[in-house]
Amino acid sequence: MKSYDVGDLVRVETAFMEISVGATAVAATDTFTSAGHGLIANDPVRLRGTLLPAGVVEGQTYYVVSPTANTFKLSETSGGAAVDLSGGGRALVSKLVDPAIVKAIHKTPAGAVVTKTYGTDSEVVKVSTGRYYMDISVTADGTWVYRWESTGTGQAAEERSFFVRKKAAA
Numbered sequence: 001m002k003s004y005d006v007g008d009l010v011r012v013e014t015a016f017m018e019i020s021v022g023a024t025a026v027a028a029t030d031t032f033t034s035a036g037h038g039l040i041a042n043d044p045v046r047l048r049g050t051l052l053p054a055g056v057v058e059g060q061t062y063y064v065v066s067p068t069a070n071t072f073k074l075s076e077t078s079g080g081a082a083v084d085l086s087g088g089g090r091a092l093v094s095k096l097v098d099p100a101i102v103k104a105i106h107k108t109p110a111g112a113v114v115t116k117t118y119g120t121d122s123e124v125v126k127v128s129t130g131r132y133y134m135d136i137s138v139t140a141d142g143t144w145v146y147r148w149e150s151t152g153t154g155q156a157a158e159e160r161s162f163f164v165r166k167k168a169a170a
Contacts, residue, residue, distance in 0.1 A: 003041040005167045006141055013133040014148040014158055015061075017094035019117025022042060023072075025053035031071050032093065039064045044096040044129045054087030060170065061096065061128065096130030100152025104134040109164070136165045138164045 004010050023034035039045065043064040045054055056062065062074040065082055073082035102118040117133060118124040124134050138144060147159040 001163050002145075003163045003165055004138055006138060006164055008071060008138050008164070010136045010141070010162060011133055012146045012148075012160070013105075013127075013131070013137060014100050016097055016102070016130045016132075016150055016156055017046065018097045018153060019095040021093050023091050023093050025056075025085055025089050027053065027093065029090050030055075030073050030082045031066075031083045033071050033072050034075065034149070035092065036165075037067075037070065037072065039067055039072055039093070039095060041065060041067055045074070045093050046096065047091040047093055048090045049089070050086075050088045051084045052091050053089035055083055055085040056091070056156075061131065064148060077120075096128075097153050097158075098126075098129055099150030101134055101150060103124075103149045104132070104146065105149065106134075106146040107135055107145060108144060109140050136137055139166065141166045 008127050019038055021034045021037045023032040025032050041064055042062050046061055048058055052058055065073050065075045065079045066073045077080055102122050103115055105115045107113050116123045126132050141164050143163055145161045149157045
């Protein structure tokens with residue numbers, strides 16, 4: 001669990017995903033293969049797995065380029081050049097999507113609950129398709145809990161916590 005000091009501004013982030021497909025990467029062609037993957041050009045995706053191909057980073061956003069029915073390549077930018085895969089591997093590829101409603105909820109150590117909604121409250125900020133953040137000004141020591149909720153496409157809920165300690169005397 002991450003720790004912060006009272007008075008810090010803590011940024012909490014999330015990413016909402018829908019389609020997840022297993023894919024095998026071939027370094028010689030910089031191509032991922034996944035039968036009937038359903039991805040289209042410029043779809044934003046993230047990769048996970050224990051055998052990721054060399055040349056990609058888990059959790060980083062990539063964009064689909066050169067998709068066919070069963071293969072695709074990835075770029076670091078929308079419409080950009082394909083990433084050079086320097087090794088083969090396997091990955092779970094998940095498409096980022098925008099839910100109908102995105103809520104960020106946090107609970108203070110004293111139990112006060114604050115809910116913010118994207119599009120209504122300026123504190124919830126959209127970074128790009130499916131990616132959001134909120135900054136929380138921490139005012140008390142103890143464990144803070146935050147939760148992301150969504151409805152519609154890519155609906156999900158994610159809950160995490162962080163610890164806040166009193167600032168040490170100077």
